[in-house]
Amino acid sequence: MAPSKKMTFSRRSFLKSSALASGGMIIGFNLFNACKPEAKLPVDLSALNYNDFNAFIKISEEGKVTIFSPNPEIGQGVKTSMPMIIAEELDVLWEDVYVVQAPLDTKNYTRQVAGGSQSIRFGWEPLRQTGATAKQMLVNAAAARWGVDASECSAKNGVITNAKGDKLGYGDVVLEAAGLEVPEDVTLKDPKDFTIIGQGKGNVDIDKIITGKPLYGLDYKEEGMLYATVLRPPAFGQILESFDDSEARALPGVVDVITIGEKVRAYNDSGKNSWTMPMSGTDKVVVIGKTTWDAMKGKKAIKAVWKTETALESSEIHDKVLLDLLEGNKFNTRRQDGNVKQAFANADKVLERVYESPFLPHNCMEPMNFFANVSPEKVRLVGPVQTPEAAAQVVADLLERDLEDVSIDMTRMGGGFGRRLYGDFVYEAAEISNAIQKPIKLVSSREDDMTMGVYRPSSKYKISASIKSGKITGYHLKEASINGNMYGLIPNFFPAGAIENYQVDTANYKSNITTGAWRAPYTNFLASAEQSFFDELAEELGVDRVQMHMDLLDNVKNNPDANIEYSPERLQGVLQLAIEKSNWGKTEVGVFQGLSVYYCHNTHVAEVADITMEDGVPSVKRVTCAVDCGIVVNPFGAMNQIKGGVLDGIGHAMYADFGFVDGVPKSNNFDSYQMIRMGQTPQVDVHFIESDIDPTGLGEPTLPPIGAAVANAIYAATGNRINKQPLINNLEPKEKVLG
Amino acid sequence: MPTFNLKVNNEKHTVEADADTPLLWVLRDKINLVGTKFGCGIGQCGACTVHVDGNATRSCLLKISQAEGANITTIEGLSEYGDHPVQQAWKEVDVPQCGYCQAGQIMTASAFLKTNPSPSQTEIRDAMHGNICRCAAYNSIEEAVKVASEKLS
Numbered sequence: 106m107a108p109s110k111k112m113t114f115s116r117r118s119f120l121k122s123s124a125l126a127s128g129g130m131i132i133g134f135n136l137f138n139a140c141k142p143e144a145k146l147p148v149d150l151s152a153l154n155y156n157d158f159n160a161f162i163k164i165s166e167e168g169k170v171t172i173f174s175p176n177p178e179i180g181q182g183v184k185t186s187m188p189m190i191i192a193e194e195l196d197v198l199w200e201d202v203y204v205v206q207a208p209l210d211t212k213n214y215t216r217q218v219a220g221g222s223q224s225i226r227f228g229w230e231p232l233r234q235t236g237a238t239a240k241q242m243l244v245n246a247a248a249a250r251w252g253v254d255a256s257e258c259s260a261k262n263g264v265i266t267n268a269k270g271d272k273l274g275y276g277d278v279v280l281e282a283a284g285l286e287v288p289e290d291v292t293l294k295d296p297k298d299f300t301i302i303g304q305g306k307g308n309v310d311i312d313k314i315i316t317g318k319p320l321y322g323l324d325y326k327e328e329g330m331l332y333a334t335v336l337r338p339p340a341f342g343q344i345l346e347s348f349d350d351s352e353a354r355a356l357p358g359v360v361d362v363i364t365i366g367e368k369v370r371a372y373n374d375s376g377k378n379s380w381t382m383p384m385s386g387t388d389k390v391v392v393i394g395k396t397t398w399d400a401m402k403g404k405k406a407i408k409a410v411w412k413t414e415t416a417l418e419s420s421e422i423h424d425k426v427l428l429d430l431l432e433g434n435k436f437n438t439r440r441q442d443g444n445v446k447q448a449f450a451n452a453d454k455v456l457e458r459v460y461e462s463p464f465l466p467h468n469c470m471e472p473m474n475f476f477a478n479v480s481p482e483k484v485r486l487v488g489p490v491q492t493p494e495a496a497a498q499v500v501a502d503l504l505e506r507d508l509e510d511v512s513i514d515m516t517r518m519g520g521g522f523g524r525r526l527y528g529d530f531v532y533e534a535a536e537i538s539n540a541i542q543k544p545i546k547l548v549s550s551r552e553d554d555m556t557m558g559v560y561r562p563s564s565k566y567k568i569s570a571s572i573k574s575g576k577i578t579g580y581h582l583k584e585a586s587i588n589g590n591m592y593g594l595i596p597n598f599f600p601a602g603a604i605e606n607y608q609v610d611t612a613n614y615k616s617n618i619t620t621g622a623w624r625a626p627y628t629n630f631l632a633s634a635e636q637s638f639f640d641e642l643a644e645e646l647g648v649d650r651v652q653m654h655m656d657l658l659d660n661v662k663n664n665p666d667a668n669i670e671y672s673p674e675r676l677q678g679v680l681q682l683a684i685e686k687s688n689w690g691k692t693e694v695g696v697f698q699g700l701s702v703y704y705c706h707n708t709h710v711a712e713v714a715d716i717t718m719e720d721g722v723p724s725v726k727r728v729t730c731a732v733d734c735g736i737v738v739n740p741f742g743a744m745n746q747i748k749g750g751v752l753d754g755i756g757h758a759m760y761a762d763f764g765f766v767d768g769v770p771k772s773n774n775f776d777s778y779q780m781i782r783m784g785q786t787p788q789v790d791v792h793f794i795e796s797d798i799d800p801t802g803l804g805e806p807t808l809p810p811i812g813a814a815v816a817n818a819i820y821a822a823t824g825n826r827i828n829k830q831p832l833i834n835n836l837e838p839k840e841k842v843l844g
Numbered sequence: 845m846p847t848f849n850l851k852v853n854n855e856k857h858t859v860e861a862d863a864d865t866p867l868l869w870v871l872r873d874k875i876n877l878v879g880t881k882f883g884c885g886i887g888q889c890g891a892c893t894v895h896v897d898g899n900a901t902r903s904c905l906l907k908i909s910q911a912e913g914a915n916i917t918t919i920e921g922l923s924e925y926g927d928h929p930v931q932q933a934w935k936e937v938d939v940p941q942c943g944y945c946q947a948g949q950i951m952t953a954s955a956f957l958k959t960n961p962s963p964s965q966t967e968i969r970d971a972m973h974g975n976i977c978r979c980a981a982y983n984s985i986e987e988a989v990k991v992a993s994e995k996l997s
Contacts, residue, residue, distance in 0.1 A: 307938040314943035315934045316926040317879015317919030321944060324878040332873075357845055358862070397882075398862070398869040470883055470891060470944040470978045519881075519944030520978050551884040741938045745981060749941055752980035775888035775976065784973045786982040 119231060120238055121146045121158065124283035129165040129276075131283075133158030134235045162191060162239060168263050168276030170195065170202045183224045185309045186739040187232060193301040194236030194294060197263040197275065204309045206515060225738060226707055226801045237291040239282075246282035247273045296736060296797045305741035310517060320517040322474045322488035323548070330476070330544045331360055333537045334400040336390040336407050337383075337557055340768030341618045342418065343411040344387035353392055353406040358399025362407070364388045365536040372503050380499060382529040383557045383619040386414065391537050397548050415617045420463070420563070420764030420771075423587065426614045427565040430585035431459065436610035439596035440668075443606035445571075448579030452571035456645050460568070460634035461829040464587075464763045465561035465623055466770075468780065471519020472554040477534035478544035479504065484511040484535060485544075489518035489525055496528035500535045523622035527559045552773040560763070561623030562587035562616075566634040570642055571606070577642065577657075579606035582635070584627075586613050588620045591627040597668040598628070599676060599704055600635070603657035618765060624753065625805040628705040629812075633758060633830065636701040636813030641826060651684055654702055671704035678794050679711040679731040686792050687713035687729035696726065699817030701810035707801035709733040709794075712751065714814035715787070716822060721836070723819050725755055725787040730807055732791065735798035743803050748789040750807035756781025758812035762831050848908050852877065853921025859908065867911045868892045868903040871918060879919035879947050883976070890975030893948040893955075894918050900955035919947035922954060930954040933992035941979035949975050953989045961996045963989070 119135045123146035133146045135158050147153055153161055153173070163171040172188040188204045240260055247265040248255040250273070257268045263275045296302075313320050338344060350362040366388040372378050373385055390407050394400030449455055475488035484506055490496050493513045501508040518525060534547035549557070564586040571579035580600060584590055590611035601607060623629060643650035654677075661673035680702045683689075692698055695717055702711040715727040728751050737743050760779040764771050772778035816827050819836075829835045850857045852875060859874050866885075871877045871894070880903055883891030887902040894903045895917040922928045930953050940946050949972065956971040957963070963971065968989045977985060 305938070307935065308940055308943070310943065311935050311938065311940065312926060314940045314946050315919075315931040315950060316922075317877070317947045319878050321881075323882065326876075326878075396861075396865075396869060396873040398865050398873070402862075468978055470881070470889070470942065470976070472882070518942060520942045522978075551886070551889075745938070745941050745979075745984065748983050749980045752982055753978075756980065774886055775884050776886060780889075780976045780978065781980060781982075782973050782976060783982045783986060784969050786980070786986075789983055 120235060120287050122239070122242060122283050122287060123148060124280055125150065125163065129163055130279035132162045132235065132239050134160055134231065162195070162235070164239070164243075164275055164279045166276045166279060168201065168274045170197050172202060172204050174204050174206055185306055186225060186742050187228050188309070189301050189306055189739055190229065190232040191236040193299055194233045195240050196260050199301050199306060201263060206517070224802065226799070229799050233293050234291065237293050238288060241288045241291045242282040242285050243275050243278055245285055245288065246278040250278065250281065302736065302738050303740065306739050307741060321471050321519050322476070322516040323471055323519070325476050325487050325516055325546070327476070327478065327544050330546055332394045332397045332400040333534070333545045333547050334392050334394070334404040334550070335365075335533055335547065335553065336392070336404050336409060337553070338387055338411050339556075340411070340417050341384070341765070342413055342415045342768040344414045345390065346410040346412040348390050348407055348409040350390070350407055352408070353403040356399065356403050356406060358395045359392060359403040360395060361393040361541060362403070363391050363393070363537070363540050365391055365533060365540060368503050368536050368539075369532060372499070377502055378499070380495065381527055381559050381619050381621050382532065383559055385529070389533070393537075393541065393545065400548065401550060417768035418616055418618060419766050419768075423563050423614070423616070423764075424461070427563065427585040427587075428459070430612040430614060431565055431567040431583050433612070436583065436612045437590070439591070439609040439611055440601060441608045442601070442604075443579075445579045445581045445606045445608040448573070448606035449569070449571045449581070452573050452578060454572045454645070455569055456572065456642055457567065457569040458638055458641065458828055460566045460630070460637065462564050462630040462633070463761065463830060464563045464618070464620070464765070465757060465761050466555045466558045466763055466778070467520075467522045467524035467623060468555065468778070469518070469520030469522060469524055472549040472551055473524070473530040473557070474546060474548050475531045475534035476544070476546045477531075477538035479535060479538040480542060482510075486512065486531060486535065487514045487516065488531070488534075489516050490528055490531055491518070491521050491525040492528060496531040499528060499532055503532055504535060504539050522624045523626065524559060526622055529557070529559070551775070555773045555778065556770045558770070559619045559621035561626075561629065562589065562620035563764070564627070564630055566631065568634060568638045570638070572646065575646060577604055577646070580604040580608070582609045584609070584611040584631070586611070586627070587616045587618070589613060591631065594668065594670060595627055595631070595705075597666075597670070599661075599671055600657055602661040602664045602666050602669045604660070618768075624750075625705060625809050628703070628809040629754070629757075630830070632701065632703045632705070632809030633812030633816065634828075636703060636810060637816050637826070637828060640699070640813070640817040640820065650700060651680065651689070654680055670707070671709065675709040675733045675794070676702060676704055676711075679709045679733050682731035682792050682794060683711035683713050683729050686731065686790065687715070689713060697818045697822035699814045699819070699821060701814035701817065703806075703810040705809055706804075706806040708803060708806035710806050710810055712807070712810045712814045714811065714818045716815065716818040718822050722833070723815070723822065723836075724785075725815060725818075727787050728755075728789045728811065728814070730789055730791050731794070732803070732807065733794035733796060734803055735796050735800040737793055738800050743793075744791055746803040747791050747807045750803070750805065751789045751811050752781060752786050754808035754811035755787070755815060756785070758815055758830050759785075759832050762834055848912050850875075850908070850911055850916060851914070852916045853918060861908050863907065863909040865908045866904050867894070867906045867908055867916070870908050871903060877918050877920050881944055881947055883945065883948070888976070889945070889948075890952055891945045891948040893951040893975070895951060895955055898955065898958065900952045919951060922950065928954060929995035930957065930988070930992040933988040933995060937984050937988040937991055939981055939984040939988050941981050945975065945977050949977065949985055953992060957989070957993055957996055962993055965990070
């Protein structure tokens with residue numbers, strides 16, 4: 106998921122334009138690959154080719170603009186913000202722009218997934234180029250008609266004006282423009298001239314959302330569609346032995362009971378599969394019903410016998426193995442500066458702490474579901490998935506079909522948070538429909554959704570720092586996690602580069618419990634651990650924690666390193682802004698503050714949490730969040746992502762308690778698993794660093810720092826350092842260790 | 845299978861279903877009103893909130909046999925043109941992220957504001973506490989309820 110540092114684009118070779126048979130002009134572009142020279146644009150909208158072009162702009166003869174937004178929408182706002190970037194450079198009124206989710210083509214499409222907060226960062230330059238190129242072609246067409254030089258013409262809000270003051274609308278010249286050469290070089294706007302970017306634009310689906318129109322996967326229906334529920338083993342490590350479906354079959358709404366699993370197992374055995382699939386080693390019992398309720402009722406009537414195939418793991422075991430790993434020597438060293446060992450040997454004092462986090466389910470509000478209609482002619486799939494192209498490929502392999510036979514249409518997603526990166530529910534839907542050769546909708550109950558997870562793995566960190574003559578001389582971070590470790594450039598995030606002797610080591614334990622990406626993978630807890638540690642370290646050193654960070658970041662400036670992609674100046678900037686806006690250190694009596702500063706997903710963030718204690722329980726009253734994401738494309742969407750990330754982070758750090766007993770998830774619905782609710786939420790005050798630097802993403806980076814800001818505030822209030830999440834379960838101080 | 849007569853959004857529907865079928869699934873699968881969302885099935889999240897005789901009610905817990913004779917309003921019937929003050933406020937504040945829970949939030953807010961058109965901040969937070977938003981758009985929901993109350997008073 107780590108992005109390359111430099112993004113270069115063949116200036117405009119990713120663009121093609123054509124006149125449409127239905128009137129108007131279409132411009133196709135490819136965000137991530139330059140188009141092949143032989144690539145041809147369709148003249149019929151139904152033939153949009155997502156192989157060569159993954160997004161399109163249509164300009165009608167009435168001057169209306171339709172933008173086929175290329176990226177999956179999971180609530181992160183790209184269906185609004187990416188078209189805004191095009192509309193800005195195209196220079197049309199936002200009111201004249203209509204945005205539709207681009208459908209998927211079956212043939213080898215190239216496409217960005219929703220993940221890693223990278224859509225805006227990658228899309229910024231090519232989206233601007235696209236809009237500006239289209240505008241230049243329209244201006245060139247108008248200039249040709251007037252017989253004047255294009256440089257004498259200007260365009261604004263969809264109208265082209267020449268030196269004499271004659272005017273032509275974009276719609277008036279689209280047909281001529283479509284026949285022109287695509288210009289080699291175009292001028293992009295100066296950010297100070299932006300009229301759409303930087304202005305708050307509402308969610309483009311708002312009217313449908315507030316009136317309850319069908320939008321989501323669960324809302325999708327076709328004539329003759331049946332509903333399918335899947336009975337999976339209650340515990341990770343178990344498989345199906347036998348089942349009795351006689352009661353289920355006797356129900357009037359139950360159409361059929363089948364088993365699936367064979368195709369997924371064969372696919373796994375083939376060695377082709379690189380995707381995580383929960384409970385993929387077992388047969389599963391599928392109940393097909395006339396309605397969702399029929400299928401759910403039928404599933405409850407199945408009497409299944411399960412047998413244990415692999416170890417049934419409990420959280421107690423995970424806690425022990427992870428702590429053992431931290432104390433052991435089975436590490437991969439991921440970054441090493443100087444000599445940590447020596448620094449620790451020479452230290453006056455060493456501070457060492459262990460930080461612990463639980464597994465987490467994603468709990469998207471819309472439970473996992475997918476529509477599949479498998480017939481001898483084709484495989485039609487419709488629903489919410491963050492990785493459509495990978496899912497199509499897996500389904501083709503699974504059913505031994507040509508990829509050309511498989512199509513996926515995306516619906517709006519009722520949340521993603523990483524869960525919909527994994528297409529297990531797509532494969533199940535395909536296997537079910539393949540077995541009965543009928544259109545079906547796979548539906549999950551909340552219990553299914555929470556217990557068939559691809560969970561955020563439980564992780565533990567041991568952080569040690571050596572202190573010599575009042576200075577931090579060494580920093581050693583050890584990670585023990587399950588089924589994987591921090592990836593990409595994370596070992597190079599702050600405080601890498603700030604401390605002379607620095608080392609990051611990782612170790613992991615293989616579990617049969619499926620784990621994967623969860624909003625801000627790894628950093629979602631790593632930031633809590635490190636920023637809690639620095640709070641304690643500042644106290645140990647007897648220095649101001651703000652000044653300590655400023656000094657550490659100064660060290661980074663003098664230490665150029667190509668692997669360090671965070672900017673010490675920008676982290677200092679957000680830190681100062683958060684301090685200033687939060688009235689740091691000047692709160693009223695009874696209010697306690699905690700600070701956290703972090704960089705991830707290319708965005709720099711500092712947060713201050715203000716808490717009060719009510720009957721011994723912390724209540725977060727306000728969060729001040731300072732963000733440097735470069736240019737803010739859509740302030741409305743940005744605010745939503747930032748505030749949502751902070752509150753989501755508070756909820757999970759404070760309350761989220763999840764784990765396993767003998768392979769069985771401890772919770773399976775919202776009565777036994779606490780999600781943050783309105784009464785527990787503070788107001789989040791957001792402050793942006795004003796910037797004309799290219800924008801970066803906001804879907805994830807405000808979540809990781811908040812756990813430490815809250816824990817540090819709890820320390821300020823109570824004198825207790827809570828190094829284990831959920832914080833609310835660990836409020837009581839542990840036994841004091843004397844000496 | 846028994847037959848039930850329902851009045852939903854001022855229209856009469858005759859539905860064949862098991863007596864224990866939750867209203868939620870009748871609305872979604874039988875009457876084709878999919879604006880009411882499934883979230884948890886146990887009345888904990890509020891995504892399925894509808895109005896039953898004007899009261900905010902979890903449609904996942906109400907059996908069809910209990911819904912006969914009542915005036916049921918779903919998000920689709922809250923206003924004819926999507927311009928109920930609460931819907932307008934949701935649009936002005938640009939509340940939704942993924943948007944999935946918002947129909948339930950809007951139905952809870954609109955029933956609440958009917959009984960308390962000028963609520964305090966604490967009353968808003970208490971009234972909305974039963975509705976989970978996984979995207980945690982809570983600041984915006986709170987603001988939108990306030991904006992709607994200003995429109996109503």
